[in-house]
Amino acid sequence: MASMLSKRLGKRSLLGARVCTPSLTPDGMLVEGPFATQADLSAGSNLGVYEGGCYKECAEGNAGTFANPPTSRFKLYPGQRVCITHNGKECIGLVEQHNHVDDEVKLFVLELGLHLCRKMEDVRLAEAQKAVPYTVEQTLSMNHGVAPSAAPRSVSRNIDVPKRRSDAVDMDEMMAAMVLTSLSCSPIVQSPPCSDSIPAPQVTCDLWKESGDVSDSGSSTTSGHWSAGSGVSTPSPPHTEASPKYTSEVFSTSHVDEGFETDPDPFLLDEPAPRKRKNSVKVMYKCLWPNCGKFLRSIVGIKRHVKIQHLGDGADSDQRKREEDFYYTEVQIKEEVEAEPTPKSPSTATAPLLIQPVLHMPQTPPLEMPLTESPLSSALSQSAPGSFWHIQADHAYQALPSIQIPVSPHIFTSISWAAAPSTIPALSPIRSRSLSFSEQQAQTQPIKSHLIVASPPRASNGNRKVRGEAKKCRKVYGIEHRDQWCTACRWKKACQRFLD
């Protein structure tokens, strides 16, 4: 057990979770599968070309795509580990920013806790193998690692928890790097992504069932869970249409993880874990300089823009460098289609961190989801409602016809709401309707799903069966002859014998 635990611990810290192993394309590009095929490495793409131990810039600023002839300079990516010599000592640092205009690299030296600026030529790539995966991972796990042809898929960090190769120290460094990176990239304050790195429960698909079960179990703490999890697109059940590599990795991973899944780990249990978090938001950066308002897709790009255009190119001083941060803002652009054909530019790797809060925005989706029998919603309807009816069946002795009625996804919504009675005040007509529905065999057509969804929690709202006129076993037989009561009556359930 102990060994198991330690093993789990290791896996749990998955900031560095590898989603996909980088691979060398024929032409020597070190890239992660899916991305390699992406034509549109959006502006500011920082994915580099691996060449002789260094990264060669293959795209930069807001103009870069693979089509562009790569410059001869190297490009370092935030978070990348590099070696520098500081005071005659070899240090490993994490790239914060690579300013290829000045050909300087701003980095953070972990061992010294220093932020430094180094000329490109003074910087060597450290542990290329490590650095890249990290970068790519980050990118991947934050963005959707969609194969070009693949349908929209959400990459949940919950899922992609590969075996860790590096040690705990590395992990911390990575974490630090990540935080630093994200901090240095935008003035927007944000909480660390730690919560996101919770290991994935079960095999990917089970996430959904699980979530459904959780809320069905009725714990009030999960009440919000559904609403969060039932976002229209966000919680798409993990797909596997990514690159074969990715797929296999995911599976092997989840498989391995199953072990500690079952562990009553508070993290797992308590964390409804953001399963949504979709890719429907695109991040762009807007220059805030008066009368500018330029939009760029990459942080690096915008920073550069600010620096060059507004702060003056020569800006070298640390202070100056930081200034740029204050002249741009991040803008989320909602994209209807969750199937973003192009991958987000790797440079936005840190963006998702920033977006997260935004993604939690009020979800209109719940309204739409039930209506469309998308594979997604059907997936949900398979799990959640199933549980719902399970509840009903629990009291099958009630022999209510409603049990047989086809369930639509929305029902469970109200169910889950029951757990959070106070959230919505008044009883909506719909609610009462669904009530009568179950009570008198639904003389009418199926409930309108979208309305139902909006219905308030049943809770204290007379969801309770209206007291029937008929005599009940209790009255008929009296307490003395309780043994003659119908079971339901004995169990204090709705009388089965003297139905209303």
Add this chain to the structure above:
DNA sequence: CTTGCCGGGGT
């Protein structure tokens, strides 16, 4: 107060 029964817990 009594009654009906839901929701939930125990086995």
Add this chain to the structure above:
DNA sequence: ACCCCGGCAAG
């Protein structure tokens, strides 16, 4: 699945 019961709401 079966059984029991706390507690709520209607009467």
